[in-house]
Amino acid sequence: MSQPEILNQAFELGFTYTRSTGPVVGRFLTELKKRNIVGIKASDGRVIVPPMEYDPDTAEELSEFVEVGQEGEIISFAWVKHPREAHPSERPFAWAMIKLDGADVPMVHWVASDSEELVSTGARVKATWSDDTKGYITDIACFELV
Amino acid sequence: MSDENEMITGIEVPIYLKYNFTAGAAPARFLSQLKEGKLTGQSRSDPGAPVYVPPRGSCPATGQPTDTEVEVADKATVQSFTIVHIPIPGNPIEPPFVVANLVADGANISFIHLMSECDNEQVHIGQRVQAVWRPEEEWDYSMDNIKYFKPIDEPDVPVEHIGKLPVTGLEA
Numbered sequence: 001m002s003q004p005e006i007l008n009q010a011f012e013l014g015f016t017y018t019r020s021t022g023p024v025v026g027r028f029l030t031e032l033k034k035r036n037i038v039g040i041k042a043s044d045g046r047v048i049v050p051p052m053e054y055d056p057d058t059a060e061e062l063s064e065f066v067e068v069g070q071e072g073e074i075i076s077f078a079w080v081k082h083p084r085e086a087h088p089s090e091r092p093f094a095w096a097m098i099k100l101d102g103a104d105v106p107m108v109h110w111v112a113s114d115s116e117e118l119v120s121t122g123a124r125v126k127a128t129w130s131d132d133t134k135g136y137i138t139d140i141a142c143f144e145l146v
Numbered sequence: 147m148s149d150e151n152e153m154i155t156g157i158e159v160p161i162y163l164k165y166n167f168t169a170g171a172a173p174a175r176f177l178s179q180l181k182e183g184k185l186t187g188q189s190r191s192d193p194g195a196p197v198y199v200p201p202r203g204s205c206p207a208t209g210q211p212t213d214t215e216v217e218v219a220d221k222a223t224v225q226s227f228t229i230v231h232i233p234i235p236g237n238p239i240e241p242p243f244v245v246a247n248l249v250a251d252g253a254n255i256s257f258i259h260l261m262s263e264c265d266n267e268q269v270h271i272g273q274r275v276q277a278v279w280r281p282e283e284e285w286d287y288s289m290d291n292i293k294y295f296k297p298i299d300e301p302d303v304p305v306e307h308i309g310k311l312p313v314t315g316l317e318a
Binding site for chain 2: 007008
């Protein structure tokens with residue numbers, strides 16, 4: 001048998017999922033569309049953002065939504081020098097755990113910054129909204145350093 | 147217009163995995179021949195060794211390379227089949243349609259293809275079929291060169307004989 005030519009081809013596998021958001025995540029996203037950020041009060045009084053449907057300790061159903069601030073504090077972060085295609089920014093950026101004012105746990109989002117040196121644990125950041133909010137986590141376009 | 151206060155009940159969260167697929171030596175050989183309108187398998191070099199269509203380059207039974215190329219017929223036997231009634235997202239074929247595992251004459255394992263020009267309810271194991279090819283100018287490195295397989299007027303192959311030509315080489 002002769003050596004065959006090398007055959008290769010681009011191939012894309014797509015899982016086109018839709019996800020039912022339920023009453024709690026649905027409310028969170030609905031509030032994002034209105035440019036509000038809400039958490040939920042857990043059985044021990046902590047405010048959890050994004051809200052979860054069941055209490056992490058007692059498993060009881062949660063329903064008391066609490067609006068939190070649009071500014072917060074970087075708890076930890078990871079600087080991305082070389083963003084990849086799926087990343088939210090084409091320029092270097094930071095993934096960050098951000099504890100919003102009024103929340104008791106941090107949530108993950110990304111921080112826009114001109115340089116890595118400006119980003120630090122404890123730095124204050126503020127949510128920047130997309131021009132067109134539609135009820136999705138990307139309605140918060142990014143967080144910017146205050 | 148959607149209500150400003152309308153509750154979000156669902157979101158789209160697609161995941162796309164992008165690959166660059168390289169066929170490898172044996173499948174590339176298979177696909178190159180397919181572009182010429184030929185179905186070819188591979189076999190170990192010892193006499194009576196099983197013929198694999200499509201080939202992967204080695205014998206799954208013994209691990210030896212399948213370095214002998216064997217052209218097989220475009221006639222085949224139905225080994226098993228499914229009548230698909232539920233539409234599959236992204237699949238342009240309208241149900242109901244028949245997907246079958248077919249063993250080409252001269253091969254010992256099956257490949258999957260479509261059956262058409264048939265009464266779906268009459269499709270059965272052991273049925274004889276033949277490839278319906280696309281026009282030659284459309285041939286590419288693809289199993290799609292065959293549009294589908296259609297039944298032919300030949301006696302059924304008994305179940306115990308489908309794909310069960312003598313398999314030797316395991317004794318040693």
